[in-house]
């Protein structure tokens with residue numbers, strides 16, 4: 321399966337170990353690529369709309385026309401079994417692309433073009449933490465799909 325996550329920015333040092341930990345775990349089940357795209361510019365100097373538009377352009381370049389699932393605060397709330405089923409449906413199709421917003425969120429164009437929108441919780445996380453939580457849920461999803469115990 322081709323699994324790709326596109327996210328503006330990069331992973332900070334304090335989250336780097338967690339990021340590597342889950343990416344390695346997922347590799348047992350699927351190929352995975354995390355595409356970090358350029359942030360839209362200085363958040364203190366540029367209007368939010370400009371930053372989001374620039375990030376959207378970078379995200380669209382990486383998507384190359386592929387359908388995508390947007391990780392979105394206002395998306396559908398799934399439990400982990402439902403998330404696993406969603407993942408399995410995409411596995412049968414052979415690929416899935418996830419998009420996560422940047423520090424300021426995501427441009428409307430990306431919101432409107434998403435195949436589906438998934439919320440991780442009603443709490444707001446930094447985009448980097450959203451990535452770690454998504455990776456953990458992907459790993460959990462594969463474990464559920466394969467009827468494997470998951471103790472940690």
Ligand SMILES: C[S@@+](CC[C@H](N)C(=O)[O-])C[C@H]1O[C@@H](n2cnc3c(N)ncnc32)[C@H](O)[C@@H]1O
Nearest residue numbers: 391392393420421425439440441443445447450
């Ligand atoms: C800091 S948040 C953006 C906050 C921004 N004020 C907004 O309302 O969109 C950055 C990104 O992390 C992801 N994110 C953060 N918390 C989330 C949650 N609970 N569910 C789904 N995505 C979340 C989303 O992709 C979001 O665009």
